[in-house]
Amino acid sequence: MDTAIRTRELSKQFRSHAALRRLNLEVPCGSVFGYLGPNGAGKTTTIRILAGLISPTTGGAEVLGYDVVDRCEDVQRRIGYLPGEFAAYPELSGAQYLRYMAHLRGGVDWSEVERLAKRFDLDLTKRFKTLSHGNKQKIGIIQAFMHRPELLILDEPTTGLDPLMQREFLALLRETRDDGRTVFLSSHILSDVEAVADTVAILRSGELVVTKSVDELRERALRRLELTFAGPAPIDALRQADGVREITVDGDTAHVEVAGSTAGLLQAAAPHQVVNIVSHEVDLEAIFLDYYTARS
Numbered sequence: 165m166d167t168a169i170r171t172r173e174l175s176k177q178f179r180s181h182a183a184l185r186r187l188n189l190e191v192p193c194g195s196v197f198g199y200l201g202p203n204g205a206g207k208t209t210t211i212r213i214l215a216g217l218i219s220p221t222t223g224g225a226e227v228l229g230y231d232v233v234d235r236c237e238d239v240q241r242r243i244g245y246l247p248g249e250f251a252a253y254p255e256l257s258g259a260q261y262l263r264y265m266a267h268l269r270g271g272v273d274w275s276e277v278e279r280l281a282k283r284f285d286l287d288l289t290k291r292f293k294t295l296s297h298g299n300k301q302k303i304g305i306i307q308a309f310m311h312r313p314e315l316l317i318l319d320e321p322t323t324g325l326d327p328l329m330q331r332e333f334l335a336l337l338r339e340t341r342d343d344g345r346t347v348f349l350s351s352h353i354l355s356d357v358e359a360v361a362d363t364v365a366i367l368r369s370g371e372l373v374v375t376k377s378v379d380e381l382r383e384r385a386l387r388r389l390e391l392t393f394a395g396p397a398p399i400d401a402l403r404q405a406d407g408v409r410e411i412t413v414d415g416d417t418a419h420v421e422v423a424g425s426t427a428g429l430l431q432a433a434a435p436h437q438v439v440n441i442v443s444h445e446v447d448l449e450a451i452f453l454d455y456y457t458a459r460s
């Protein structure tokens with residue numbers, strides 16, 4: 165199987181409100197797929213349909229080759245799912261709750277639970293209701309990962325995790341992908357998605373605005389360079405170079421914004437005795453935000 169998730173013209177209507185409109189998504193196996201979008205865009209609605217918890221109004225979806233409506237039990241057996249607002253039985257300890265979930269799954273290698281708890285520095289003997297927000301989220305993460313599912317569907321998984329735990333969690337996602345398994349995650353934290361996703365899809369008002377590989381987005385992103393010359397900066401030569409969008413000159417230093425490759429700019433600068441070049445990080449976050457707010 166090459167495709168872990170496929171939706172076809174998937175739509176969901178809540179009374180008069182169209183939460184999802186004719187969504188066509190394809191998530192390749194063995195990848196991390198980041199699902200982004202502003203509040204109310206329809207991310208959780210998509211995820212709840214994929215997890216077989218609510219039905220589409222029209223269109224359909226397949227998860228691991230199973231129709232999410234007709235074969236929702238097969239889907240639920242084979243995925244790991246973390247809901248956006250994870251909650252467990254308040255009186256149970258972490259271990260009791262996870263044993264109960266493991267039992268429902270028909271048995272789980274308990275050493276995997278212990279390994280994850282140790283990795284996330286979680287005390288499994290404490291009752292759920294006494295745990296902090298972040299530690300409750302860790303129980304949710306463990307129940308999603310403990311049976312080593314081939315597909316993980318995670319709704320805002322880093323909510324409440326401190327920076328160290330976030331880093332650990334992103335490492336777990338990379339390992340999962342390197343293991344040939346698939347991760348579909350929604351997030352508001354653009355830097356997390358940038359750090360871990362192979363592909364991103366951006367949803368706005370229930371519609372897909374863009375689906376692209378992170379590498380492709382990075383290639384198209386604007387780069388900012390400062391070039392310092394031995395004499396006055398050759399503004400005319402630089403302005404004509406391929407990809408140059410904006411240029412300002414401050415004495416012998418040119419501040420240049422380039423879309424895509426910087427090869428044209430460097431070629432234009434080379435004959436003019438460049439004494440220093442400073443290149444700033446590609447600003448992927450700005451691109452994400454553009455897609456969030458663009459009108460069409």
Ligand SMILES: Nc1ncnc2c1ncn2[C@@H]1O[C@H](COP(=O)(O)OP(=O)(O)OP(=O)(O)O)[C@@H](O)[C@H]1O
Nearest residue numbers: 178181182183201202203204205206207208209210
């Ligand atoms: N059960 C429901 N009944 C009515 N409207 C709903 C229901 N669930 C979601 N909606 C509406 O559908 C739209 C999409 O909601 P959804 O929760 O999928 O967005 P989201 O992208 O996950 O948002 P957030 O980033 O805020 O979590 C919203 O306008 C929401 O109010």
